[in-house]
Amino acid sequence: xxxxxxxxxxxxxxxxxxxxxxxxxxxxxxxxxxxxxxxxxxxxxxxxxxxxxxxxxxxxxxxxxxxxxxxxxxxxxxxxxxxxxxxxxxxxxxxxxxxxxxxxxxxxxxxxxxxxxx
Amino acid sequence: xxxxxxxxxxxxxxxxxxxxxxxxxxxxxxxxxxxxxxxxxxxxxxxxxxxxxxxxxxxxxxxxxxxxxxxxxxxxxxxxxxxxxxxxxxxxxxxxxxxxxxxxxxxxxxx
Numbered sequence: 186x187x188x189x190x191x192x193x194x195x196x197x198x199x200x201x202x203x204x205x206x207x208x209x210x211x212x213x214x215x216x217x218x219x220x221x222x223x224x225x226x227x228x229x230x231x232x233x234x235x236x237x238x239x240x241x242x243x244x245x246x247x248x249x250x251x252x253x254x255x256x257x258x259x260x261x262x263x264x265x266x267x268x269x270x271x272x273x274x275x276x277x278x279x280x281x282x283x284x285x286x287x288x289x290x291x292x293x294x295x296x297x298x299x300x301x302x303x
Numbered sequence: 304x305x306x307x308x309x310x311x312x313x314x315x316x317x318x319x320x321x322x323x324x325x326x327x328x329x330x331x332x333x334x335x336x337x338x339x340x341x342x343x344x345x346x347x348x349x350x351x352x353x354x355x356x357x358x359x360x361x362x363x364x365x366x367x368x369x370x371x372x373x374x375x376x377x378x379x380x381x382x383x384x385x386x387x388x389x390x391x392x393x394x395x396x397x398x399x400x401x402x403x404x405x406x407x408x409x410x411x412x413x414x
Contacts, residue, residue, distance in 0.1 A: 189346070218402075227307070227392050227404030228347070241401060276346055291337065292402065294346030 189295035197301045203265035206298045210279030222278040267302045304328045309405035322380040333397040334398035338378045341390045383412045
């Protein structure tokens with residue numbers, strides 16, 4: 186079974202430029218997450234999708250960040266314009282319910298996109 | 304306000320000995336806890352989990368203990384191997400699929 190796929194793996198851009206990240210979750214996983222991980226910290230949720238619906242985007246900086254998951258499968262996260270403080274690793278994860286444990290899901294992460302804003 | 308805390312940023316252990324990684328949480332509504340392992344330049348990999356109805360879950364060399372009254376969980380690795388050297392994150396969930404992560408502990412297992 187293929188894991189969560191993310192691209193690109195690395196991205197270097199100048200501030201004020203736009204950038205986009207792509208994620209393809211594990212087949213059959215309805216829930217998709219985007220996280221941001223700063224150096225020395227744990228992942229922090231940006232947005233969570235259930236199929237094509239964004240059910241939790243409370244931590245997404247909506248003035249510059251946007252995301253979409255149009256067909257409920259792959260997803261794109263965009264930053265426009267990027268700022269120096271956006272330098273981080275952007276992780277995508279997907280999950281499906283554990284059998285017999287409704288509401289308790291295990292997330293599987295992609296390798297992440299390391300963004301450097303100069 | 305960090306709801307999940309890993310207060311030890313690093314831990315060094317000799318090969319063959321026990322590694323104990325600790326995690327504290329503040330939200331009593333959390334009922335599902337996970338440990339992830341992360342190698343450099345890779346995403347976190349799921350390791351082991353525990354539901355709040357249990358106080359221990361074991362999978363091979365890895366055991367997670369949960370102390371709900373203390374809001375504390377720990378991961379034991381016995382025996383530790385050099386390949387276990389990685390950053391370990393604990394995570395907690397209580398609100399239907401929203402996960403909170405600690406800041407990680409870097410484990411170094413010396414040969």
